[in-house]
């Protein structure tokens with residue numbers, strides 16, 4: 001896709017702190033620490049990183065489920081906050097949760113769950129019209145008409161996630177945040193849901209922000225991939241480029257940990273020692289330096305910036321620093 005295409009979604013220097021009130025400021029968690037991303041229409045941007053690095057927070061901010069502490073959000077060139085058409089724009093942005101069991105109301109039938117967004121947004125005409133749309137949606141996501149009368153507990157995990165996806169599609173969105181959409185499912189069911197997501201993307205011209213910690217799943221789904229570490233993007237590139245020639249030591253370690261049978265290059269396994277540092281600690285220099293095999297003096301003194309080393313390939317690391 002040419003880089004001149006106008007982005008559908010743009011995150012500009014987004015920051016999110018939790019617990020930043022006067023009493024708790026000392027322990028404030030910097031979950032997202034200055035992230036800028038553009039997402040192009042029709043693409044899938046994968047967002048990977050360890051648990052706690054801030055992926056879901058970025059996704060929730062992009063879907064307007066969470067207010068950023070700082071930064072701007074543009075959707076099709078328009079700022080979302082305070083915009084007159086914000087409600088209509090927000091309908092075009094939806095979120096699919098990891099665990100469909102906890103995100104579906106157990107006392108509502110599937111039909112009622114799918115009809116609700118139409119009722120709230122006064123769409124789909126009268127009750128008959130709405131029920132017809134629900135029926136069409138069930139068929140689109142591979143369920144039968146009679147599933148409309150079922151309750152979440154009567155469905156399998158895969159069927160429930162199909163309902164989660166259907167609910168997100170009821171308002172004809174253009175941009176969907178998929179937050180670990182297959183992590184709660186058996187491996188055998190994961191492929192079915194991933195293929196369904198790909199088919200729906202083609203059919204409905206959808207754009208995805210695809211959040212996962214599973215590098216194989218991200219490789220299968222994404223056009224471009226952003227790697228997060230402690231609230232920041234450390235590398236961003238086309239999927240092929242990132243998996244075959246990762247440049248950041250953290251990405252190199254993640255890619256090297258992919259099981260040999262599905263690895264994309266023959267790399268020695270790089271074992272990372274230690275865990276992700278706490279997001280409430282303020283660290284000088286590079287956030288990854290405490291676990292990096294290549295850390296040197298400059299890494300402790302100076303925070304690297306995200307630099308474009310090749311067209312579309314961005315890296316935050318002094319090893320590749322242009323300055």
Ligand SMILES: Nc1ncnc2c1ncn2[C@@H]1O[C@H](COP(=O)(O)OP(=O)(O)OP(=O)(O)O)[C@@H](O)[C@H]1O
Nearest residue numbers: 018019029031050051052053054055056057058279
């Ligand atoms: N509501 C909250 N209040 C305080 N801290 C939070 C809250 N939500 C998330 N955090 C913290 O913010 C940081 C980022 O969390 P986030 O859930 O965005 O990461 P993640 O990469 O999606 O992890 P996971 O894959 O485990 O969901 C973590 O340190 C987390 O503990």
